[in-house]
Amino acid sequence: MRNSRDLSPWAWVPTLYFAEGIPYFIVNTISVIMFKKMGMSNGDVAMYTGLLYLPWVIKPLWSPFVDIIRTKRWWVVTMQTVLSVAFALSAFVLPHPSMPDMARGDVPVSPFVAILVIFWIAAFASATHDIAADGFYMIALDSNRQSLFVGIRSTFYRLASIFGQGILVVVAGILEASTWDIPLAWTVTMLICSVMFACITIYHSFVLPPETARERDASGFRSSAAAILSEFGRTFVTFFSKRYVWLAIIFMLLYRLPEAFLMKMMNPFLLDPAQAGGLGLPTESVGIVYGTVGVAALTVGGIIGGIAASRLGLRKSLWPMALCMTLPCLTFVYLSMAQPQSLLVINICVLVEQFGYGFGFTAYMLYMIYFSEGEFKTAHYSICTAFMALSMMLPGMVAGYIQEWLGYTGFFWMVMLCCLATVTVTFLVRSKIDSSFGRK
Numbered sequence: 001m002r003n004s005r006d007l008s009p010w011a012w013v014p015t016l017y018f019a020e021g022i023p024y025f026i027v028n029t030i031s032v033i034m035f036k037k038m039g040m041s042n043g044d045v046a047m048y049t050g051l052l053y054l055p056w057v058i059k060p061l062w063s064p065f066v067d068i069i070r071t072k073r074w075w076v077v078t079m080q081t082v083l084s085v086a087f088a089l090s091a092f093v094l095p096h097p098s099m100p101d102m103a104r105g106d107v108p109v110s111p112f113v114a115i116l117v118i119f120w121i122a123a124f125a126s127a128t129h130d131i132a133a134d135g136f137y138m139i140a141l142d143s144n145r146q147s148l149f150v151g152i153r154s155t156f157y158r159l160a161s162i163f164g165q166g167i168l169v170v171v172a173g174i175l176e177a178s179t180w181d182i183p184l185a186w187t188v189t190m191l192i193c194s195v196m197f198a199c200i201t202i203y204h205s206f207v208l209p210p211e212t213a214r215e216r217d218a219s220g221f222r223s224s225a226a227a228i229l230s231e232f233g234r235t236f237v238t239f240f241s242k243r244y245v246w247l248a249i250i251f252m253l254l255y256r257l258p259e260a261f262l263m264k265m266m267n268p269f270l271l272d273p274a275q276a277g278g279l280g281l282p283t284e285s286v287g288i289v290y291g292t293v294g295v296a297a298l299t300v301g302g303i304i305g306g307i308a309a310s311r312l313g314l315r316k317s318l319w320p321m322a323l324c325m326t327l328p329c330l331t332f333v334y335l336s337m338a339q340p341q342s343l344l345v346i347n348i349c350v351l352v353e354q355f356g357y358g359f360g361f362t363a364y365m366l367y368m369i370y371f372s373e374g375e376f377k378t379a380h381y382s383i384c385t386a387f388m389a390l391s392m393m394l395p396g397m398v399a400g401y402i403q404e405w406l407g408y409t410g411f412f413w414m415v416m417l418c419c420l421a422t423v424t425v426t427f428l429v430r431s432k433i434d435s436s437f438g439r440k
Helices: 013-037 042-051 054-068 072-093 099-104 110-140 143-179 182-207 213-218 225-239 245-254 257-271 283-312 314-338 343-372 377-430
Strands: none
Touching: 013 042, 013 072, 013 110, 013 143, 013 182, 013 257, 013 283, 042 110, 042 257, 042 377, 054 110, 054 377, 072 110, 072 182, 143 182, 143 283, 225 377, 245 343, 245 377, 257 283, 257 314, 257 343, 257 377, 283 314, 283 343, 314 343, 314 377, 343 377
16 A cells, blocks of 8 residues: 555545545534424524533633644544544434424423534534644645645535535435435434544545654654743733734724624524414525525635735725625515515525625634734634634524514514614724735
8 A cells, every 4th residue: 555645635634624524514513403493492402502612712711722732633523523423423312302392392401412522522623633734734745746736625625515514414304305304304414524534534534644754843842842832822911912902903893794694594484384484495405595506505605706806906805795795685684575486586596695695704714814914814714713603603592582582583584774884883993904915
């Protein structure tokens, strides 16, 4: 057998980033659909799945320990093993509420405690895997090959999104329809996830190239814990010493506010019956609408957004991108008022909204890169991503309770009102951005 160091990066970069995406989408997206179908209320679904974002919010706090303890390769394989076990355990601890309770949507949280704990562990393992995988990518490849494969890693992360939010949900929907047993359908789906992830873990344990002593030295593996923690402290001090730091934080927390509310309630809205204000789609249709059409539109929007930003620069493109982030939310106001039965109409609305989000999100990503410029660029960008995760976590946690209070139509009108926050922070930061940043 060939030495794993001699293998092309094609042998492991695609699978590494596919494996990075799968647990994120299972924990943060599939969990919403699964708990909703098993009868948890919208308020509880949003609150408890929203809390699962926390590991991605605080992951900069333990990222130095991934450098201090063992190699990044070890962390990658170990976290994948933990995730394989977690998905298997989740299949066996799924509660089995009665059909009438699931239909009413009033199953209490107590039967879900065990699986929520397991998903919490999986979330921490997934966030740690993100740190290790990105670090391994940077030390295993030279700068030329890093640039060459950056598009490949992004593509396979997107494929993980389609697989996680699309194919797995479709599989669960088909099983629901054929077995008439929702808990059994999701048990089988989670077992499929576990077996697939176990196969990826075994593959990576053989294929991922070992880290040399030189690479470990370059990554800080042999640095003292005191030196790494001291440097870690400096990154936070310098971050919060940056000019306009509090304005930047407010921008990072509020720019995506409408989408943060919308994304948490999108799947419950598609699933809820018409008498509850939803669209009443079967599970497999939700997998197609949001997991494939939505992801494709999001990807295309991001690509076009990147092209536009490279020609106009961040400052000039900020307003059109902010408007594209907000105005397409009107499609869900229309869907909640009209409650169309046509899957084509629903797909078009989701396509428009997700395309707008993908296009508008480009400005957010570029702003984080812009604000991270200077010393400790990588570490400062990691802190920015923590605020990005927090911007999704906090609104998402309360979205379900607000929706139950206002109903779907009132909730989506409230989302439109939140667009004022996006417009306000865009107005405040635009003049602080270098007009040449991001432009060719």
